[in-house]
Amino acid sequence: MEPVFLFSQFFNGLVLGCIYVLLSLGLTVVFGTLGVVNFAHGALYMLGAYAAYTVATHLQLNFLACLILCPVIVAVIGMVLEKLLISKLYKLPHYYNLLLTFGLMFIIQDAIKIFFGPEGEPFNIPDLLQGAINLGFMYYPKYRLFILIVTAMLSGGLWLFIEKTRLGAIIRAGTDNAEMADALGTNISWTFTLIFGLGAGLSGLAGVLAAPIQNVQPAMGMDILVQTFVVVIIGGMGSIGGSILAGLVIGQILTFSIVFWPPGSTTLIYAFMALVLVTRPRGFFGRVSFFE
Amino acid sequence: MQLKARHKIAGIIVGAVFLLAAPYLVPYQALATQMLIFAIFAIGFDILFGYTGLLSFGHAAFFGLGAYGTGLSLLHLTSSVPLALGMGILLAVAVAIPMGFLSTQRHGIYFAMVTLAFAQLIYFIAFQWRSLTGGDDGLQGVPRPSLGPVDLSSDLVYYYFVLLMFILALVLGVRIIRSPFGKALQAMRENTDRAMSVGYDPRKYKLISFVISAGFAALAGGLYAMLQNFVPLFSLGLDISGEIVLMTLVGGMGTIYGPVIGAMSIVYVKDLLSSQTDIWPLIMGVLYVGSVMTFRRGVVKELKERFFK
Numbered sequence: 001m002e003p004v005f006l007f008s009q010f011f012n013g014l015v016l017g018c019i020y021v022l023l024s025l026g027l028t029v030v031f032g033t034l035g036v037v038n039f040a041h042g043a044l045y046m047l048g049a050y051a052a053y054t055v056a057t058h059l060q061l062n063f064l065a066c067l068i069l070c071p072v073i074v075a076v077i078g079m080v081l082e083k084l085l086i087s088k089l090y091k092l093p094h095y096y097n098l099l100l101t102f103g104l105m106f107i108i109q110d111a112i113k114i115f116f117g118p119e120g121e122p123f124n125i126p127d128l129l130q131g132a133i134n135l136g137f138m139y140y141p142k143y144r145l146f147i148l149i150v151t152a153m154l155s156g157g158l159w160l161f162i163e164k165t166r167l168g169a170i171i172r173a174g175t176d177n178a179e180m181a182d183a184l185g186t187n188i189s190w191t192f193t194l195i196f197g198l199g200a201g202l203s204g205l206a207g208v209l210a211a212p213i214q215n216v217q218p219a220m221g222m223d224i225l226v227q228t229f230v231v232v233i234i235g236g237m238g239s240i241g242g243s244i245l246a247g248l249v250i251g252q253i254l255t256f257s258i259v260f261w262p263p264g265s266t267t268l269i270y271a272f273m274a275l276v277l278v279t280r281p282r283g284f285f286g287r288v289s290f291f292e
Numbered sequence: 293m294q295l296k297a298r299h300k301i302a303g304i305i306v307g308a309v310f311l312l313a314a315p316y317l318v319p320y321q322a323l324a325t326q327m328l329i330f331a332i333f334a335i336g337f338d339i340l341f342g343y344t345g346l347l348s349f350g351h352a353a354f355f356g357l358g359a360y361g362t363g364l365s366l367l368h369l370t371s372s373v374p375l376a377l378g379m380g381i382l383l384a385v386a387v388a389i390p391m392g393f394l395s396t397q398r399h400g401i402y403f404a405m406v407t408l409a410f411a412q413l414i415y416f417i418a419f420q421w422r423s424l425t426g427g428d429d430g431l432q433g434v435p436r437p438s439l440g441p442v443d444l445s446s447d448l449v450y451y452y453f454v455l456l457m458f459i460l461a462l463v464l465g466v467r468i469i470r471s472p473f474g475k476a477l478q479a480m481r482e483n484t485d486r487a488m489s490v491g492y493d494p495r496k497y498k499l500i501s502f503v504i505s506a507g508f509a510a511l512a513g514g515l516y517a518m519l520q521n522f523v524p525l526f527s528l529g530l531d532i533s534g535e536i537v538l539m540t541l542v543g544g545m546g547t548i549y550g551p552v553i554g555a556m557s558i559v560y561v562k563d564l565l566s567s568q569t570d571i572w573p574l575i576m577g578v579l580y581v582g583s584v585m586t587f588r589r590g591v592v593k594e595l596k597e598r599f600f601k
Contacts, residue, residue, distance in 0.1 A: 037401045085585065088585065089584070094400055096584055098401055099580060099584050100585070102537075103577040103580025106573045106574065106577030107574055108577075110573040110574035110577065114571065114574070226408060226530075233402070233405055266419070270409055270416075273406075273409055274394060277394050277397065277406065278394065281397040282398075
């Protein structure tokens, strides 16, 4: 096999990994601070893609506007859900919110299916980002490169946000010791809403970015949700570094299994998860008795 | 106390009459059978979720494995019904042991996510292995042979056969719950550390509970395969995993009878609604949100609270 071909596959894996990184970052931050496994996370991702489709085709706005507007829309939807429903269950055993968001997943997905139809909508790569760019050793599609850059900037931005801002400090305190953060309590209720909004917004953004490389369709969220779970299980729940590393690894496994052994493309990541669970039951960076 | 005993006897009589007459009460006989099949599934699931406190989001794997195991045995190996059902259970248990071993290393919500991921693995294996499983066309032409002299091919006779299996499953389920083993499970659900300090090994108990519930699920799956003469790929899917959780939750987890009622009503309502509209997932979602937000102790406990206190 040509090295250039392998290189371009490696880049494809990185791009796919980036989508997983964005999704699992949102999931892990929400889990780490709020103790909620958000089963509706995939549905929010799908909402992001549909929001982009609607904004681009019906409002005729350009892709940059989508990229800013749609994650905000999804974040607001997430915050409303948190305020109305999810926040009511924080004091109960953790699985109640899991069940609640599982139900929300079905509601959102079916509502979109009723509204837009089950077939899915095409979404074109924006004109500005069409075509390929010469990287010196190979040509690579501009749009995919764009996803790489956006994810790298966002991961860096998120890291700065968590390390340097006040809200970030609360997130860190929450992931380190939720009870202590609660005891010291700032206005924890609105902080939680904001954090849930942040997670929803990240998954909405992943949906917008994925829209041009995938078909926008109602089941896209459900398909990617379980894979995102695998990423956070491997990375260690609540760990940001773990999400980034595991997301990129899973992206590579998926891409290269499609090249070398297509039947394994849907199963290898689970086998890898089993392997990680055997050797490191808490994932790459998971900590002992964390929300267990 | 006397009142309680009287209620119990009344309940048993009403239940028995209902179960005997059920094929004549619902729109078609096979629906009554399907209600019982999911009730068997729910008994096993309640042992794990209600009594052990482990929420599995991957139990469709065992329902489906039971269905495929029984279906494949009937197609290729044997025409003995008990043997085929046994093969289905054996297959599910053989998968449940390593899967349970890996997932019971984690607690609470991790357990839910890990079981979900493993169930997806099994789903995709069945999807890819077309030559054996028929892929997304499902396993076609599963026969329903006669059981000794009894011809099961009539839907009515098959209902009473499933009813017999249901009664056996219920008795077994209740015995497990009331046994010292069952009490140990409940002790672990309430306080794992304390159960550990008096000498129980929680991982061993959790694993056994996981495997038992997988066995019940597989029995239900095998009966389902024979009912439909067909094993659909979705029998392994996330929707079934979600529905069994909903059935247990709506009925009231940790009550055995509650999940049975939950399973039977949800199968009935689903059938009723799917013939009218195609928005079942939306309704299921609303039921989920509704039951979590309002009557999270389930109908059985809520009714007890309101009328029998």
